[in-house]
Amino acid sequence: MAKLQTLEDFYQQKIHWLPDNLQQDIGHFNVFRLDDYVGPSACHLPYSRKDFYKITLVTGRSNYHYADKTIEIRGNALLFANPMVPYDWEPLDDQQTGYFCIFTEAFLQRHLANSLELPMFRPGGQPLYSLTDEQLAPVKQLFEKMFTEIRSDYAFKYDLLRNYVFELVHTALKLQPATTLYREANAATRIASLFTELLERQFPIETPGQQVRLRNANAFAGHLAVHVNHLNRALKEVTGKTTTELIAERLLQEAHALLRHTAWNVSEISYCLGFEEPAHFNNFFRKRAGTTPTAVRTV
Structure with a gap:
């Protein structure tokens, strides 16, 4: 990229x-x-x-x-x-x-x-x-x-x-x-806005050495100084999705972008997105996208 x-x-x-x-x-x-x-x-x-x-x-x-x-x-x-x-x-x-x-x-x-x-x-x-x-x-x-x-x-x-x-x-x-339309009307929407901003600060990935650090609900809750259950309830109320689902969607979006617009290998992309092993990334991608990272790259 x-x-x-x-x-x-x-x-x-x-x-x-x-x-x-x-x-x-x-x-x-x-x-x-x-x-x-x-x-x-x-x-x-x-x-x-x-x-x-x-x-x-x-x-x-x-x-x-x-x-x-x-x-x-x-x-x-x-x-x-x-x-x-x-x-x-x-x-x-x-x-x-x-x-x-x-x-x-x-x-x-x-x-x-x-x-x-x-x-x-x-x-x-x-x-x-x-x-x-x-x-x-x-x-x-x-x-x-x-x-x-x-x-x-x-x-x-x-x-x-x-x-x-x-x-x-x-x-x-x-x-x-x-x-x-988004309406900033209550505490839940404010928390959702702060979560979204914190999530997006990690993207886009621009070098193979860059790595996503916040990858789970507990990590985000800690940075936002709220209980993880409170964060989940707020995001569910505002977006209809759980914290885990929103994080996974954003990781998948970035994975698609890196596969299509960089020449980095799958192991490098896996590392950037915070997966310990390329196999874990492949399983995540197949489950979420219904195909493999290699298949997306060759389209």
Whole structure:
């Protein structure tokens, strides 16, 4: 898997220049027209994790490789990417049009304590929202407003740009049923949020020497300073799944990503995911995925 891509990497590889304000205390934000960065001569960035957030509006035929999944796009779509999950956007033809904006955690934190409060940025959340032609128009207008505002000399333009980002977020959330939205309403949901954040800090695995340390309910309960039974009840209430099931799902997701996007052997991947023996990893993978690691790699 390619190394973490920084903001500096993005600008140097994709845009071929570095802005002066990357280290601003207010956080970084920028917006671009997608049309300027597609085509035969465009620089294609590899499947990797980035250290910034990205929202993309795209129209055309493409594939969105996100975590261990590939999502086909055949029309209009709004894509959300966060620093915790590796991804790659693969255009399938030159007829791509749209916009994208990038921003840092600091940019969001002026009005949001934790980006995991937003469902599309939460691990396991919905990263892609399809748009009808009717829904496309107001989203395009928001990006156009961003494009105009960032070039203005308005003293509070970054506050306004942040509002446009949140308007994009809420536009997307309205496209899914209200029952799927996350509501930070009680202690159980707060514990679930903290558990998810702690789990995701261990991923993605980027070098063969990196290893997952927290792999069971007791370890997570200890770090969160709650009784393991309390943790299990909270996660069951919020997600419908046990702590063990959630950990296993995340390990399986990472295993798929490593098998598909690295040349590491199964023993190396087994070690990274915290299994004492490759045979234990093979048994885990077969039980959870219904196939072997080698079969996934040869697909």
